[in-house]
Each structure stands twice: as structure tokens, then as C-alpha cells.
Amino acid sequence: MSRSNVRKGSNWILLKIFIKSNNRKFIFLILNTIFIFLILNAFFILWYSKQNSMLQKYFSNQKDWNDDLDINAYYSTISSNFTQGFEHNYLEKVTSELTDTLNHFIPSLASNCTSLFSVEFLHRNQSLLQRFQVNGYLAFLSEVFYESLIEGRLPNNYTELLYYQISPSNPAYHINDTLSLQSDSSQNAFTMNFTIVGILSNLERSFRENSLSTDVLNWTSNIKYWRYKYTPQERFFTTSSFLVDIANSFPFLSTGRAVIIDFDYNTKAIRAVKISKYLSYFQEHLFTFQGLLSEPQETFTIGLDLYESLRTFQSNWRSKTIIVLAAIFPLSLLLIFLCYEGFNYHQKEYLASLGLLQTLGVNKKRLSWLVSIEVIWILFFSSIVGSFCSLLISLIVSLSDPNGYQDAFSFLTAPLFLFVMFSFLILYFLLGLIIELRKVRTLPAIKSLSLANYQKNRFQQLFSKVELLLSFPGIILTSLGIFILKFTAKEILTTYWSLYTLGWVMIFFGVVMLTLAAFFLFSRCIVFTFEWFGEKLWRRRKNLLGFSFKNIKFNNKSYKKAISFLLLFGLALIPGIVLKPSLSDHLTIEKTLALGASDLVLNSQYPQLLPSQEALSNISGIEKTASVMLSSFTLKRDTFFGEQEYTVPILCIYNLTAFLATVELSTLNFGINPGEISQLEQNLSYLMTEDYAKRKGYSDGVRFTNAFFGEVSKEITFTFIAGFDVFPLLPQRKRVAFNGERIAFSLVMSLDSYEKLETSLISFKTSKSFHIIIKTTSSESLSTTKEQIQNQLSPAVEIVDQSMVINEMDLESINLITIFQAFSTIASSIIAVLYLNIIVANIFKFRTKALEIEYTLGITKKEIQKAFLLELGIISLIPIIFCSFCGFIFGWLIGTFLSSNYQVYSSFKLSFNAYSGLAIILVGGLIALGWLTRLIPKIKQYHMVSEV
Numbered sequence: 027m028s029r030s031n032v033r034k035g036s037n038w039i040l041l042k043i044f045i046k047s048n049n050r051k052f053i054f055l056i057l058n059t060i061f062i063f064l065i066l067n068a069f070f071i072l073w074y075s076k077q078n079s080m081l082q083k084y085f086s087n088q089k090d091w092n093d094d095l096d097i098n099a100y101y102s103t104i105s106s107n108f109t110q111g112f113e114h115n116y117l118e119k120v121t122s123e124l125t126d127t128l129n130h131f132i133p134s135l136a137s138n139c140t141s142l143f144s145v146e147f148l149h150r151n152q153s154l155l156q157r158f159q160v161n162g163y164l165a166f167l168s169e170v171f172y173e174s175l176i177e178g179r180l181p182n183n184y185t186e187l188l189y190y191q192i193s194p195s196n197p198a199y200h201i202n203d204t205l206s207l208q209s210d211s212s213q214n215a216f217t218m219n220f221t222i223v224g225i226l227s228n229l230e231r232s233f234r235e236n237s238l239s240t241d242v243l244n245w246t247s248n249i250k251y252w253r254y255k256y257t258p259q260e261r262f263f264t265t266s267s268f269l270v271d272i273a274n275s276f277p278f279l280s281t282g283r284a285v286i287i288d289f290d291y292n293t294k295a296i297r298a299v300k301i302s303k304y305l306s307y308f309q310e311h312l313f314t315f316q317g318l319l320s321e322p323q324e325t326f327t328i329g330l331d332l333y334e335s336l337r338t339f340q341s342n343w344r345s346k347t348i349i350v351l352a353a354i355f356p357l358s359l360l361l362i363f364l365c366y367e368g369f370n371y372h373q374k375e376y377l378a379s380l381g382l383l384q385t386l387g388v389n390k391k392r393l394s395w396l397v398s399i400e401v402i403w404i405l406f407f408s409s410i411v412g413s414f415c416s417l418l419i420s421l422i423v424s425l426s427d428p429n430g431y432q433d434a435f436s437f438l439t440a441p442l443f444l445f446v447m448f449s450f451l452i453l454y455f456l457l458g459l460i461i462e463l464r465k466v467r468t469l470p471a472i473k474s475l476s477l478a479n480y481q482k483n484r485f486q487q488l489f490s491k492v493e494l495l496l497s498f499p500g501i502i503l504t505s506l507g508i509f510i511l512k513f514t515a516k517e518i519l520t521t522y523w524s525l526y527t528l529g530w531v532m533i534f535f536g537v538v539m540l541t542l543a544a545f546f547l548f549s550r551c552i553v554f555t556f557e558w559f560g561e562k563l564w565r566r567r568k569n570l571l572g573f574s575f576k577n578i579k580f581n582n583k584s585y586k587k588a589i590s591f592l593l594l595f596g597l598a599l600i601p602g603i604v605l606k607p608s609l610s611d612h613l614t615i616e617k618t619l620a621l622g623a624s625d626l627v628l629n630s631q632y633p634q635l636l637p638s639q640e641a642l643s644n645i646s647g648i649e650k651t652a653s654v655m656l657s658s659f660t661l662k663r664d665t666f667f668g669e670q671e672y673t674v675p676i677l678c679i680y681n682l683t684a685f686l687a688t689v690e691l692s693t694l695n696f697g698i699n700p701g702e703i704s705q706l707e708q709n710l711s712y713l714m715t716e717d718y719a720k721r722k723g724y725s726d727g728v729r730f731t732n733a734f735f736g737e738v739s740k741e742i743t744f745t746f747i748a749g750f751d752v753f754p755l756l757p758q759r760k761r762v763a764f765n766g767e768r769i770a771f772s773l774v775m776s777l778d779s780y781e782k783l784e785t786s787l788i789s790f791k792t793s794k795s796f797h798i799i800i801k802t803t804s805s806e807s808l809s810t811t812k813e814q815i816q817n818q819l820s821p822a823v824e825i826v827d828q829s830m831v832i833n834e835m836d837l838e839s840i841n842l843i844t845i846f847q848a849f850s851t852i853a854s855s856i857i858a859v860l861y862l863n864i865i866v867a868n869i870f871k872f873r874t875k876a877l878e879i880e881y882t883l884g885i886t887k888k889e890i891q892k893a894f895l896l897e898l899g900i901i902s903l904i905p906i907i908f909c910s911f912c913g914f915i916f917g918w919l920i921g922t923f924l925s926s927n928y929q930v931y932s933s934f935k936l937s938f939n940a941y942s943g944l945a946i947i948l949v950g951g952l953i954a955l956g957w958l959t960r961l962i963p964k965i966k967q968y969h970m971v972s973e974v
Contacts, residue, residue, distance in 0.1 A: 045400070047379045051372045055404050056411075058368045058860075059454070062361050063412025064419075065853050066450060069846065070443045071419055073350060077298040077343065080838050084339050085293040092140070092239040092290050096331040097249050099124050101324040102284035112273055117143040117164060117266040119320035120285050124328065127315070128289065131307060138290040140167075140239035143266045145273050146282035147207055158207060160187065160262045162269030167238070171224075171263065174232040177201050178224035181264045184271035186223040190261040198260055201225055207276065218276055226263065239288035249286075249327075285321070291332060299439070301340050308333040346839045348534075353843055353920045355538060356597035357850045360857045363591045365454055367864045369461040374871050377465060390466055397462035405455055493543045500539030507532030542590075549589035552904055553582045570889065574896040581869045588865045589905050595858050596909025596949055601917035602851030603945040606844040608937040609921055613840075615694060615752070617828050619931035622654070622754040622799035623689045623696075625808060626815070629824040633796040636823060637815070642798070645814045647806030652688040652799045653680040656755060657780070659735055660791040661770075674735070676773040677756050678780040682707055688801045689754055697751035705747045706776045715758075716749030718771035725749055737788040744779070752932045755797060840924050847920070855952050862956025866898075895958075902953050910946045 045052055091098070113119070121141045128136035143162040163171065168180055171188065178201045181187060189199045199205075205220045230240045243261075264272075273283075296304070308329055316325045380393060510529035560575025578585060621627050630636050633655075642651050655678040662671050679685045686700050697716060705711060712730070719725040724746045732742045752758070756772045775783070784790075802811050808827065815825055914936055921934045936942070 048372065048376050051376055052400070052404065054371050055368050056408050058364060059404060059408030060412045060415070061856075062365065062450075063409060064415055065357070065361065066446065067412065067416030068419060068849070069350075069354060070440065070446075071416065072845070072849075073347065073842065074299075074440060074443075076838065076842055080343070081296065081298040081301075081339055082293060083838055084342075085296075085335070091331075092237065092288065093234065093241065094331065095241060095244075097241055097245055097286055098139075098289040098291075098331055099128075099287040099326055099328045100245070100249050100285060101321070101326045102249065102282070103324055104282050112270045113320075114267040114270050116270055116320060117141055117162060117285065120318060121164070121287055123318045123320055124287055124326065125289075128329065131311075132295050132304065134292050134295040136289045137292045138237070140233070140242050140288050140290075141266075142242045142245065142286045143269055144245070144284045144286060145269060147272075147276060158205070158262075160264060160269055160272065162264055162266035165265050165267065168265070170232050170236050170238065171226065171229075173236075174226045174229045175224050176227045178222070181223055181268055184264070184268040184275070185218075185220055186264070186268075187220050188224040188226050188263040189222045190226045190229055190263060192261070197225070199225075218272070220262075237290065239290065241288050242286050245284070245286040249284075285324075285326075296336075298343075301336050304336055305333060305340070346843075349920070349923050350843055350846060352534060352923075353601070354598075354846060354850050355534065356594050356916070357854055357857075359538065359542065359594050360591065360598055360854055360861075362453070362457070363587070363594070364857050364861055365457055366461070367587070367861055369458050370868065371864055373465075373868065380465060393466045394463055397466060398459060401455060401458040401462060404458070405451065409451065493547050496539045496543035496546070500536045500543060502536070503532045504536030504540065507534075507536060541594075545590045545593045546586070548593065548908075549586045552589055552901075553578065553586050556900065557582060570893060570896065574893045574900060577893060577897050578901065584865055584869050585901050588862065589901065591858075591861055591865075592902065592905035592953060593909045593912065595854060595953075596906075596911075596913035597916045598854035598913075599851050599858075599949055599952070600910060600913025600945045601920055602844075602847035602849070603948065604914065604936055604942055605847050605917050605921055607939065608917070608935070609840060609844060609924065611937050612921065612925060612932070612934050613832060615932050616832065616925070616930070618693055619752055619754055619756075621826065621828060622652075622797070623691060623693050624754075624799045625802040625827070626800040626812060627755070627826045628798040628800070628815070629826060630796050631794070636796055636798055642800070642815070645811065647802050647808075647811030647814070648800055649803045650684065650688040650801040652685040654678060654685070654755060654797050654799065655680070655777075655780075655794060656797065657784075657792050657794045660793075661735065672770050674770055674773065675757055676775060676780060676783075677753065678775055678777055679703075679706065680777050682776060685799070688799050690801075694752070696753060698748055698753070702748040703774075706774065706779070708745065708747075710742060710779050710782065711745040711747050711776075712779065713747055713753070713774040714749055715771040716751055719746065719749040732783050732786050735783070735787055736790055738786050739788055740786055742782060742786050744783075750774070754799075756931065758930050758933060843920070843924060847917075855948075858952050859956045859959065862953065863959060866956075902950070906946070906950050906953065910949055913945065913949075914942070 121139060125136045125139065141164055145160055145162075147158045147160070172180055175188075176191070178188075187205070189197075189203075191197045191199075199222050201222055201224070203222045205222070207218045207220070230243055233240045233243065314325050315328050316322075318326070383393060383396075384390070507529045510532070556575055556578045560572065560578055563572040564576045566572075628636055636653075639651055639653070642648055657676045657678060659674045659676065660671060661674060682704055686703060691698075691700060691703075698713065702713065706713065714724060714730075716725075722728060724730050730744050730746060732738050732744075753772065753774060756774070758769060758772070784792075800815075802808055812825060812827060918934065918936050921936065925934045
């Protein structure tokens with residue numbers, strides 16, 4: 027095409043010629059962008075596909091709706107001039123209407139429930155006014171109450187009651203006892219007599235065995251918002267229809283009444299993708315629900331426990347999502363590098379085509395239009411193909427879950443996914459546009475472009491505007507994010523999730539900017555140092571090493587980009603290799619410590635609820651037991667950030683001999699031996715967290731007194747015995763950023779020493795929990811022993827085995843994040859090979875003129891090849907060491923945040939083993955693979971001009 031035709035041709039014809047002349051670059055960019063789309067979408071597909079299963083695991087581990095000390099739906103009221111005329115099926119109608127209401131909200135949610143109708147009668151006993159409470163149950167529960175009868179029968183009319191005998195040793199009523207109720211009405215004196223026809227016992231066990239709610243039996247302790255809440259000393263039961271007869275017959279002036287309904291929610295009906303909708307509906311309609319046909323006057327509180335559970339899950343899910351995003355941010359940066367270098371792929375040919383079009387008369391305005399359409403076309407085509415492939419992957423992933431097809435494409439509507447993808451599209455477009463327009467703008471200076479760096483002074487080569495443009499916004503964003511999370515009340519952050527998210531997003535992008543600025547500056551320093559050293563070395567000695575260092579100057583710009591990339595490469599690669607074995611070892615330690623280095627642990631807030639040692643000794647399968655108490659003192663100290671609150675946990679051992687016989691100290695390296703623990707028998711002695719003891723000098727003779735805990739009646743000095751790294755049942759500080767629990771140190775004492783400490787304090791704030799550590803025999807199965815213990819326990823006592831230390835939801839999230847890290851390792855490996863291939867190609871092309879000059883000076887082709895390899899090795903050495911170090915630190919940070927989701931008994935540590943060595947070898951191997959797979963063919967195929 028002639029120059030005039032080119033100049034006059036349409037833009038679309040020019041675009042066609044332009045794309046055809048650079049087809050290799052366009053194909054590479056399209057494949058590269060599709061690859062990036064697949065990586066980003068694969069993350070969201072895998073993560074959101076597990077949201078529903080994690081929700082179900084959360085419910086199965088966190089919630090037993092029938093025994094969670096909470097009531098699902100209720101009203102309570104105090105009525106003056108009580109309106110009589112309740113229908114016999116009053117409770118049935120209320121239960122049915124509330125069930126329909128919840129099922130209309132979430133289909134099939136409320137299937138099973140346990141209901142009670144409670145009425146408090148205010149009556150006069152001689153000169154005293156007393157309360158008398160009767161609870162009415164639905165008729166279909168009669169069989170359950172019949173199973174709990176230890177004497178007598180069920181009521182046949184409204185004058186007969188059942189008495190629930192809570193304390194068998196000292197019952198207040200017996201069979202055939204009569205109760206008389208006199209109304210408090212001077213105008214209409216009325217007396218009603220009731221006969222005890224049945225005695226109930228172990229009613230909670232019967233309810234539990236029949237999958238009924240035990241919470242309704244203790245409803246007066248389990249409702250949060252109430253008007254009528256009377257805790258009776260004695261409890262009486264009858265059917266709800268008989269209770270209605272009583273209420274309609276007794277002419278009292280005032281009364282309290284309540285309807286208590288506890289649903290055993292069908293959580294499988296809850297879809298995780300609709301949690302936000304559910305929470306909004308709860309707030310608008312269900313918290314204060316009024317308008318039942320069977321009870322039009324009273325206002326019900328409905329679903330508060332489900333609302334709180336869903337909100338807790340959503341908060342945990344979003345927190346874990348932030349951790350996941352932070353964990354893969356190095357991979358995101360590698361993708362940015364890949365995008366950048368993709369636009370510079372075959373740069374020499376691309377610049378030549380632009381120059382040719384300019385020579386043929388195409389002005390810069392039309393060239394700018396061409397490159398803009400080029401970027402838009404690449405982005406559009408790649409996004410369509412990449413999204414289509416992602417949808418296919420999503421569909422395949424959903425087939426692994428029988429119900430997964432419902433939420434197969436739920437990630438497409440997730441705000442986080444839309445935000446990330448929209449940000450990527452904008453960033454990709456701006457990055458490509460800036461790179462390509464810059465080439466158009468510098469067209470007249472193409473020939474001198476490769477010498478631009480040589481004309482800069484040393485200071486300009488070391489520092490650039492890029493670092494400043496990244497550093498200042500990075501510092502501002504990070505500081506603002508830390509300020510939001512550090513100085514905003516925890517309750518506000520919990521309620522206003524958007525503020526919490528904003529704080530973390532600001533920190534995330536701030537850290538990304540600062541990391542890039544630091545790595546760019548570090549890469550410049552490395553190249554600058556190598557250039558300076560190369561000049562000095564070449565002047566002193568003309569050898570291969572000096573020649574290699576000297577050649578770095580010819581491609582310093584490419585090497586700076588390569589070093590920055592390699593520094594990020596370690597962050598993306600190494601955590602995926604070392605994190606999984608390290609977390610596996612850490613979880614083993616956590617489970618051992620949480621169980622007190624034994625087999626089972628009984629936990630309770632009330633020591634009187636725990637079974638006696640004698641009762642436990644009669645259970646087959648129990649070998650040894652030991653009792654301990656964990657007391658956490660809350661202290662306040664003035665700091666730079668104001669008054670800070672932290673805790674000091676103290677483990678109090680009741681019997682040292684029994685403790686040492688029960689606890690298996692050999693299972694882990696606790697940093698302490700049985701002999702040192704036995705020395706706690708000495709009066710006023712203690713064990714302390716080792717690092718704190720060394721830091722404060724307590725291990726070197728500094729006195730530790732009770733005055734540390736506050737004002738004392740008499741100062742007592744305690745004797746330091748030894749320090750420990752970890753100790754059974756003793757929690758350590760949770761490493762949660764900004765709002766984590768602050769534990770300064772932990773102590774271990776005998777019962778006598780602790781009692782003297784507590785009695786010497788004038789005022790203090792502490793919370794206590796009581797535990798029995800159980801060591802079982804190998805002859806009896808653990809599940810059988812646990813079942814026997816469970817039969818003797820109160821519902822307020824928790825029995826913990828290894829499977830309960832870390833719930834399935836946390837394990838699922840840990841497994842998923844380790845999978846993402848492994849995915850990041852694989853993806854970053856592919857990216858590294860691709861990126862370094864491109865870098866080598868660009869380096870080699872810009873070095874062709876220098877190679878000809880070196881060849882004419884007498885340097886052989888073989889020596890040039892050796893120098894090239896040595897040059898790349900020199901450039902890679904420091905980044906390999908530094909990025910490996912950064913990768914291990916980043917892996918430790920991820921593991922620390924993951925392990926902070928549950929109670930932490932030990933600090934997370936990376937396991938330095940064969941995996942660590944493999945990680946470093948893999949870093950170097952992939953770098954070498956990226957260099958050599960492109961370099962060796964280039965060197966072999968290249969021919970000097972003099973050889974042609």
C-alpha cells in the first residue's frame with residue numbers, strides 16, 4: 027500500500043494491517059489475559075463453592091438448637107385484669123402460625139419444635155402474696171413426660187398437676203399432695219385446689235433422647251428480652267389445654283404468661299449466598315413480630331438466635347476471605363508483572379511497525395487510536411473467553427456437590443468478586459493504554475531509547491518517581507486502615523462490617539504499594555551495586571567475571587524488572603510448600619495442649635457441676651483424673667495508646683501428684699520437666715512463661731510479688747521455679763491484628779499458693795473455669811468411655827475430645843487456604859517461566875549490537891555464552907536468597923492468622939524440614955528454567971554478522 031493510501035485509509039484498515047504485522051504479540055497477550063482471568067476466577071469459584079458446606083459445618087459444630095441455652099421464638103407479658111377466654115388449642119395455633127411464618131421466610135426452615143405455655147398465678151397464702159407457675163405442654167409430648175415419671179401418672183383434668191423433682195434428696199412435694207390457690211380479690215374470693223398426681227425426674231434426659239429442646243425447660247434463664255420472667259423454686263407441668271382451663275377459671279387480678287417455642291432449625295434449607303437477605307429480613311420483620319390471628323395483642327421475638335448465628339458466620343467468612351485475599355496478593359502482583367511484560371513482548375518489532383506507519387504518513391493521533399482499540403479489543407475478547415471457561419469450571423465444580431447446582435454461579439454476584447474483576451479490568455486497560463501510548467509518544471526518539479539509561483546520573487538511576495508515587499499513597503492508606511481498626515470500638519467494627527472491611531482494604535492496598543516500592547528500590551540498589559562493582563572489576567582485571575558484571579549495564583532496565591519479579595516470586599511460591607506441613611504439626615500441638623496432654627477434658631464454669639473423683643473412678647475406661655482451675659486476671663495499664671486491658675491466665679493445680687500421673691508431658695517438648703512441676707509443692711512458688719521471665723529478669727532473681735495484680739492487704743513474694751514455652755490448658759496471646767486478646771504472660775501455681783494470692787488482693791477482676799483432665803485406658807474405646815461420662819454430666823458441663831478442639835469449619839477454611847497456597851505455587855511457577863522467558867528474549871534482542879562489538883574485540887562466541895549464563899546467575903543469586911527469606915516470613919504470617927481463629931495454646935511456627943529445602947531448590951530451579959529455556963535456543967540460533 028502506498029504512503030498516500032495508508033495516510034487516507036480508514037482506521038479499521040490500518041488496525042487490520044497493524045494487528046497482522048504484530049500477530050505474535052496479540053496472540054500472546056490474548057492467551058496471557060485469558061490465563062489471568064482463569065486464575066482470578068478459579069480462586070473465587072473454589073472459595074465460594076465451599077461457602078455453603080462451611081455454613082453447614084458451622085451449624086453442626088457450633089449449634090445444637092435443642093441445647094444451646096437460647097429460645098427461638100417467644101413472648102412474655104404481665105397482664106393486669108387478665109382477659110379470660112383462651113381456646114383449648116391456643117398453643118397449637120400459635121406454634122402453627124409461627125412455624126408458617128418462618129417457613130414463608132425460608133422454606134422448610136422450621137420443621138420440628140418444642141413448645142410450652144407458661145402462666146404465673148399470683149395468689150395469697152395466708153397474709154403473703156406468692157407466685158405459682160404452671161407450664162403447659164402439647165398433648166403429643168405426653169409420651170415423653172410419661173417416660174420421665176418415677177411415680178404416679180399423667181393428669182386427667184385441669185385440677186391435677188405433675189411435679190418436676192429436680193433434687194431427689196430433698197423433694198418439696200410428694201405424690202397426692204394438695205396445693206391451694208386463693209385469688210387476691212376482696213370482692214370475689216376464690217380458691218382452687220390442685221393434686222400432685224405424678225412425680226417427674228430426669229426430664230432433660232428424656233427430652234434430649236427424643237430430640238426435643240431442653241432449653242424450654244429452663245426458659246426463664248434463656249430468653250433475652252422479657253417482661254415476664256419469673257424463676258420459680260418449683261416447677262409444675264400439665265397439658266396446655268388443661269392449663270387454659272386453669273387460666274380461664276381462676277379470677278386473679280394480675281398474672282405473668284409466656285409462650286416459649288424452640289425450633290430445631292433445618293439449616294440445610296439456608297443458602298449461604300442469601301445470608302445478607304436473611305439478615306435484612308430479620309431486622310425488618312421478625313425481631314418484633316406482631317399480628318398472629320391466635321395472639322393479636324402480644325409481640326413475639328423470633329429468630330434472634332438464628333440471626334446472631336448467621337451474622338457470626340458471615341463475619342467469620344468475610345474475615346477468612348480477607349485472609350485468603352492477603353495470602354494470594356503476591357500472585358496478584360506477579361500477574362501485574364506478567365501483564366506489563368506482555369505489552370512489551372516483541373517490543374522491537376512492535377516499535378518498528380509503529381515507526382513504519384509513521385513514516386508512511388499516519389499521524390500520532392491515529393496511532394494513539396490504533397493502540398487504544400488494540401487494548402480494548404484484547405481485553406474484550408480475553409474477558410469473554412476467560413469468563414466462559416470460568417463458568418464451565420464453576421459448573422464442573424458444582425457437580426461435586428449434590429445441591430451445588432443451586433449456587434453454581436453464586437460467585438458472579440458476590441460484591442467482592444465484582445469489585446476485584448472490575449478493578450482488574452480498569453487496571454489492565456490503564457496499564458496497557460499507558461504503555462502503548464508511551465511508545466507512540468516516544469516514536470521520534472526510538473533509536474536513542476536503548477541509551478536513555480546511560481545518560482542518567484547515578485542518583486536518577488537509583489531513585490525514581492515510581493517509588494515516590496507508590497510510597498506516599500501506601501503510607502497514607504496503611505496508616506488510615508490501622509487507625510480505623512486500632513481506635514474504633516470493637517462493637518462498632520462488629521456491627522458495621524463495611525467499616526471493618528474498609529480498614530482492611532486500605533491496609534491491603536497500602537501494603538501492596540509499599541511492597542512494590544520497596545522491591546523496586548531494592549532491585550535498583552542491586553543493579554546499581556552490580557554496575558559499580560562491574561566497572562571497578564573490569565578496570566582491574568579483564569576476566570569472565572568482570573565481563574559478566576560489566577554487561578549488566580547494557581540491560582539494567584530489564585534486570586531491574588526481573589529482580590523485582592523474583593522478589594515477589596518467593597512470596598507466592600514458598601508458603602504453598604511449607605504451610606501445609608507446618609499447620610499440620612501446629613494443629614497436633616494445639617489438640618494436645620487443649621486436652622491437657624491427656625485424652626478427655628471436662629469443662630464447666632461451676633465446680634459443683636463437675637462429677638466427683640469417686641464417681642469418675644467407677645467408670646470403666648478411666649485410668650487417672652486430675653482437677654485444675656484456670657483463672658484469668660484482667661489488668662489495666664497506661665500505655666502510649668492510652669489505657670490498655672490485658673489478661674494474665676493462672677493455671678491452678680489441685681493435686682500435683684494426680685496431675686503428673688494424668689498428663690503425658692512426653693508427648694510434646696513443653697520446655698519443662700516433671701521435677702520442676704513437682705516443686706510447686708513448695709509454698710508460694712510458680713512457673714512462668716519463659717520469654718517473659720527472661721525479659722523481666724524473674725528467672726535471674728528479680729522478685730515477683732502479688733502487688734503486680736493491684737492493691738494488696740499484705741505483700742507476698744513468690745519464688746520462681748522454671749519457665750515454660752507451652753503448658754497444657756494454658757492459652758497464649760491470640761495474634762489477631764489490632765484487636766487481639768492481650769496476654770502478657772501465664773502462670774502455673776498450686777492450689778495453696780493461688781488461694782494465698784487471691785486472699786491477699788483487695789480488689790481484682792477475674793474469670794474462672796474449672797476442668798477435669800482424664801486419662802483413659804487402652805482396653806476401653808474412647809467413645810464408650812465418653813458416653814458413660816456424658817450420662818453423669820449436667821448439660822452445663824462440656825466434655826471435649828480431640829475431634830472437638832478445632833471445629834470442622836475452621837479446619838475446612840485452613841484446608842482451603844492451604845489449597846489456594848498450593849494453587850498459588852503452581853500458578854506462580856508457570857508465570858515465572860513465562861515472564862523470565864520474555865525477559866531473556868528482550869535482553870537478548872537489546873544486546874545484539876553489543877554482542878557484535880564484543881565479537882570484533884576478540885571475545886569468542888563461547889565466552890559470550892558463558893558470560894551470559896554467569897550474568898544471569900549473578901542477577902538471580904541475591905533475589906533467590908532474599909525472596910526465600912521473605913517467603914518464609916509471609917508463610918509464617920498466614921499460618922499465624924489462620925491459627926488465631928480458635929483458642930491458641932501455642933505460637934505458630936514454620937516447620938523447617940525437607941519441605942523448606944525443597945522450596946528453596948524449587949525457587950532456584952524455576953528461575954533457571956525460565957532463563958535457560960529461552961536463552962540457550964537464542965544463543966544457538968544467533969549468528970554473528972561476520973559469520974553470515
